[in-house]
Amino acid sequence: MSTPIHLGAITKSFNGKPALSGIDLDIAQGEMIALLGASGCGKTTLLRIIAGLEQPSSGQIHFGTRDVTDLSVQARRIGMVFQGYALFPNMTVRQNIGFPLKIAGESASAITARVNELLEMTGLGPRGDHHPNQLSGGQQQRTALARALAPRPDVLLLDEPLSALDAQVRDHLRDEIARIQKTVGTTTVLVTHDQAEAMAIADRVVIMHEGRVEQASRPEALYEMPASGYTASFIGTRNRFDVSPQGGELRIGGFFRQAAANSAAHQVWVRAEALRIVPAGQGLAVTVEAKLFQGPITRLYLTCHADGLSQTLKLDAPSEGLRGVEPGQSLHVTFDQESADVFAA
Ligand SMILES: Nc1ncnc2c1ncn2[C@@H]1O[C@H](COP(=O)(O)OP(=O)(O)OP(=O)(O)O)[C@@H](O)[C@H]1O
Numbered sequence: 001m002s003t004p005i006h007l008g009a010i011t012k013s014f015n016g017k018p019a020l021s022g023i024d025l026d027i028a029q030g031e032m033i034a035l036l037g038a039s040g041c042g043k044t045t046l047l048r049i050i051a052g053l054e055q056p057s058s059g060q061i062h063f064g065t066r067d068v069t070d071l072s073v074q075a076r077r078i079g080m081v082f083q084g085y086a087l088f089p090n091m092t093v094r095q096n097i098g099f100p101l102k103i104a105g106e107s108a109s110a111i112t113a114r115v116n117e118l119l120e121m122t123g124l125g126p127r128g129d130h131h132p133n134q135l136s137g138g139q140q141q142r143t144a145l146a147r148a149l150a151p152r153p154d155v156l157l158l159d160e161p162l163s164a165l166d167a168q169v170r171d172h173l174r175d176e177i178a179r180i181q182k183t184v185g186t187t188t189v190l191v192t193h194d195q196a197e198a199m200a201i202a203d204r205v206v207i208m209h210e211g212r213v214e215q216a217s218r219p220e221a222l223y224e225m226p227a228s229g230y231t232a233s234f235i236g237t238r239n240r241f242d243v244s245p246q247g248g249e250l251r252i253g254g255f256f257r258q259a260a261a262n263s264a265a266h267q268v269w270v271r272a273e274a275l276r277i278v279p280a281g282q283g284l285a286v287t288v289e290a291k292l293f294q295g296p297i298t299r300l301y302l303t304c305h306a307d308g309l310s311q312t313l314k315l316d317a318p319s320e321g322l323r324g325v326e327p328g329q330s331l332h333v334t335f336d337q338e339s340a341d342v343f344a345a
Pocket residue numbers: 014015018019037038039040041042043044045046193
C-alpha cells in the first residue's frame with residue numbers, strides 16, 4: 001500500500017521571501033529518503049507541503065497517480081511522527097495505536113488484530129496497557145510510530161523523530177525505524193539535521209541548500225563523490241584547500257591535478273581520514289596542534305604553513321597508529337590523488 005512520490009517544481013514563499021525555489025524530486029515506492037541540510041534550508045517546509053499542512057506557492061505533488069496537491073491532510077493517507085511524541089496522555093499504548101482505526105470506523109476485532117501486529121513489530125508488547133507517562137522517550141516514540149502506521153498509510157513522514165532522545169536510545173531507535181520501515185515497505189520521508197542519522201537510515205539522502213536540492217544520492221555516493229563544494233563541506237569532515245592554478249596545474253604538497261579552468265581559484269576537498277602521515281621530505285610540512293582521542297579513531301589538528309598555505313588541517317586515523325604522536329611535533333602529510341574532490345570556484 002506504498003506509493004511513489006513525485007514533487008514537481010515546488011516553490012514556496014513566505015511574505016515574498018522564497019523558502020523553496022523549485023524542488024523536483026521523485027521518491028520510489030518503498031524508498032526511505034532523508035532531507036538533510038543546514039537550518040533554514042527548507043526541509044521542514046517541504047515535509048509540511050508533502051503532508052498538506054502547508055500549500056506550495058506553485059508546483060504539484062503526486063502520490064502514485066493521485067494528484068494530492070489540493071487534498072487535505074486527512075485525504076492524503078499519510079502517517080506522521082513528530083519530534084514531540086504527541087500521544088494522547090489519557091489513553092494506553094493500545095488505545096493510542098488503535099485510535100486512527102477507531103476514527104476510521106473499523107471493527108473492534110480488526111483494531112485488536114492490527115494493534116497486536118504493531119505491538120509485536122515495535123517491541124511494545126509488554127507495554128500495551130501502560131499510559132504514555134509510564135513510558136521512556138524511546139517507547140513513546142515507538143508508540144507514535146505504531147500509531148502512524150496503524151491505518152497502513154501510503155506515505156510515512158518523520159519530522160526529526162529522534163532529536164528529543166538521548167544518544168544511546170537514539171541510535172537504537174534509528175536502527176529500529178529502518179528495520180520497521182523495510183518490513184512495512186511504506187515510502188518514507190525523514191527530516192533530520194543529523195548527517196550520521198541520515199546516512200545510516202536512508203536509501204537516499206537529499207542535501208538541501210537555500211530552498212533547492214543540492215544533491216540526492218545514496219549515502220556512500222554522497223560521501224565518496226560529492227557533486228559540489230557545498231555537499232563536500234556538509235558531508236563528513238573535510239579539509240578545504242583553496243588553490244590557484246599555476247600554468248594550468250593545481251599543486252599541493254605531492255598532489256597534482258590539471259585545473260578545470262585556468263583563471264579560477266579551485267577548491268580541493270580532502271576527507272580527514274584521507275590525510276596520512278608520510279616520511280619527512282614528502283608531502284606537506286605540518287605541526288601537530290592538538291590530539292583528540294575518540295576511541296578507535298584519533299583526530300589530529302595540524303597547522304600547515306607550507307606551499308603558500310596557512311591553515312588548520314584535520315587528520316583522522318586509527319588510534320593505534322598515532323600512539324607516538326604528540327602536540328608540538330613536526331610531521332609530513334599527504335593524500336592520494338583519487339581521494340581529492342576538486343571544484344572550480
Ligand atoms: N510559517 C512561516 N512563516 C514565515 N517564514 C517561514 C515559515 N516557515 C518557514 N519559514 C522560513 O522559510 C525558510 C525555511 O524554513 P524551514 O523551517 O523549512 O527550514 P528547515 O531547513 O526545516 O530549518 P530547521 O532545521 O531550522 O528546522 C526559513 O527561512 C524560515 O524562516
